Amino acid sequence: MEDQFRAILSAVGEDPQREGLLNTPHRAAKAMTFLTRGYSQSIDEIVNGAIFETDNQEMVIVRDIEFYSMCEHHILPFFGRAHVAYIPAGKVIGLSKIPRIVDMFSRRLQIQEQLTQQIGECVQGVTQARGVAVVIEAKHLCAMMRGIEKQHSQMITSMMLGAFREDPRTRAEFLGLIRNQM
Template sequence: MEKSFEEIIRAIGENPERDGLRDTPKRAAKAFQFLNKGYAQTLDEVVNGALFESDNSEMVIVRDVELYSLCEHHLLPFIGKCHVAYLPTGRVLGLSKIARIVDMYARRLQIQENLTLQIAEAIEKVTGAAGVAVVIEAKHLCMMMRGVEKQNSLMKSSVMLGAFRENPATRQEFLALIR
């Protein structure tokens, strides 16, 4: 990967041997591996058994989980926040595990629509919840720095599973609580 970054630097007309760029291929390779560390993780490892018995069957919401991902089309970042809700059925997930699940899928080459679905399906699989809702709001640098160059656009995507899809009142409660 380091060699590839060196070739990219040369291809844009720069000298990878000049002072400021001498270690850039190594740093860029290390950064790219970190930004895509989700490929080295599994759902079981991330959750690590953090499911706890609970009599609660009311909505659990985690709002404003920041996320950083790379657009699979241009390898440019998209940055935003994720809101997750689920309806427990006897077990609740450790709070930090929701953020870790978001990170695991965000740290892969992605499009936002797929990321939203992957998070929702993972929460459903792990918890056996009666319903799961995920909303992501993100700014895409591929749209801000190149192409149409729109600085203030924000993409929102949502996935509703189970009771959130079937029951409009449950969906509306969730959407009102994340506003």
Template sequence: MIHENLTPLYRDLLSNLGEDPEREGLQDTPKRAAKAMQYLTQGYHQSLDELVNGAVFSSDTDELVIVKDIELYSLCEHHLLPFIGKCHIGYLPQGKVLGLSKFARIVDMYSRRLQIQELLTKQIAEAIQEVTGAAGVGVIIEAKHMCMMMRGVEKQNSSMRTSVMLGQLRASQNSRQEFLKLLD
């Protein structure tokens, strides 16, 4: 198990912070922290093919499909602090649709890696494109970053919004506007 390799590292971290890892409240913390980190980074051990598991279905639908407000939790690769937000996905099917729960699973898989929001947005869009062969894909992520809120400039009300548009959602102003309008 990976967390068994991480446990002594968390024990050393606590010691280097000036804590006593043997005190009552911290005795199991290295193991719990290691298990938590393993869970928060489980996306490294998942693949898109395994995750989708054949849940792509033939369909004659060619109108915009939107799944919005998918919660996401990730860790900033610069500080290992969380960023938390929502992901909105739209796509223009072209003969295939994706099972609804798979959108959330794709968001989770890429979120559960050390990330920057810009790359996360791109990875999700490209994965939806790859799996569905859609005529267009749009992904917007809105998130609050603890590295901006808890340290450094400490701006509590700041948030970041990123978008990636592929195919027709990038090329067609009308398609892009429809996607953005339907998010309201």
């Protein structure tokens, strides 16, 4: 990967041998490996057995999970907040596992629509919940620093499964709770 970054520096007209850029290919390769570490993670490793029996059947929400991802079209960052909810059907997942699931999928080359779907389907698959909801709000540098150059635009995506899709009251409760600051 270092050789590829060195070639990119040359292609944009830089001298990869100048003092300020000597170690840039190494640092860039290390950064790219970190930013895409989701490819080397698995859901089994992330959840690590943290699924627990419960009688609770009420909505569980983890709100304002910050994330950073890379757009698969331009390899530029997009970042924002994810809100994830589920209604248990006999099992709950450890609290830290939902943000870890968000991180695992966001640390891959992505589009926001796919990221939203992957998180929802994963939480559903792991918990077998009666319903799962995911809303993601993000800013995309591919729209901010190139292309349309709109600094204040934001993309919002959602995915509703089970009770969140079937019952408008459940969906409205979730959307109300993620909007309100507690």
